Amino acid sequence: MKNKFTLLLKSSSLIALFILAISFQTANAQEEDKFSFDVSLNSDQFFGFYPFFQGNYKLSDNTAFTFYGILWSGGTGGAWGNWTEFGVGLNFDVADGVSVNPQIGILGGNLLSSGTFGSGRFGDGVVPNLTIGLDKAKTEGQIYAGFYAPLRNEAPPSGTTLSYLHYWANFGYKASDFFSFGGHFEHLINTGGSNVSASTDVYQWLGPYVQFTKPGGGPYARFSFGTDLVEGNDSFFKLTTGFSF
Template sequence: MLAGYSLLTYSNEAAAQEEKEFNFSATLNSDQFFGFYPTFAGSYGFSDKASFTFYGILWSGGTGGGWGNWTEFGVGANFTATEGLDINPQIGILGGNLLSSGTAGPAVFGDGIVPNLTVNLNKAKTEGQLYFGYYAPLRDETFADGTTLAYIHYWVNFGFKASDFFSIGAHYEHLINSGGSNVATSTDVYQWLGPYVQFADPKGGPFARFSFGTDLVEGNDSFFKLTTGFSF
């Protein structure tokens, strides 16, 4: 659940790729569902149109601490479709016990596998991101009456750059418990919708984004997400 993460912060990657082959960003994230979770993302360019990418999410900083020190690491490739539009398929692997046993069993390497796709938009006046990831159990460490879990996580955001320093837009994010070994239990975990504001160094580097709004799932109230980071 690359959570917003914005997660993967490739906002400066397209421009930086022209100057150097290796790029790296680190972010600190917090929201009311996952808690606090640092992330990192990097790339190594082979050409002006393609690069190798890698990422990691240290879920254990928040809720993931109760999920067997949940940790995600993945690799993939980034392709520039046109100027300011990048497509980044990746595949990740998890350590922990959330998917393999619903937190009931031991923490294991290979708790789950995460095929995911990120599409980044970074134009002169607009910005945006589409993310889709499927969190599937890779091992079964359940007891006789236990169950494995699986999740679908996706979001889309789009904004306008009011200046080189400030941008504003909208964020929609949806997390679905798709049931794992019991698909009949598929439920909406949260469904967030609201605005965001972002402040960023025009030269690239540090940035801060705050998203907030309503949760459309019945019984939930609202959401908030704060992300800050630095691109090298």
């Protein structure tokens, strides 16, 4: 009788441990499903080469905490005091396939605070920004707007601070799970500074894009190209490749 009781106790313990292990794995899987991460490598003729990452952690079915970073210093930004951008925000799924993501970023470098080349500093500027995303069965798109404002004035007596408005919009058609195409418009405006009295267009790009994506998610590549509408400029090209985790 004692042996049977001992065997029953051991069996019950093993079953309990098995149930706990399954429960832990299920909870861990559910926690992992809340988190997503994208990394991309970008290149265009103004900013040069710049890696970008963004993360998303679900707080509820329709809300998520977001964070992002841009390593502008990979290209021209290296001369702007190792220019770097990092920000956080909240993403809201407002309709089927439509999301709204307000964020605020902070800059390291010296482009905005001094407008000159030299050593970088944390708190070069602040970037309130908004992204609206579209991802449906047959259509895709994005609208972005960000204002780059200096947080302080480090410009020499003959220099100036700088501020910028950067926005774009694109819309495309998913011809298949592998291939999509569409149009891209992007505008960068130097909106002024401590010694800048009027805003000027830096570039104004307009043209098509093509994108190739692994069906089911993962790696993707997009190439955008076309004309620059600013007088004196010629054309534009932007190449992006990345991976969604």
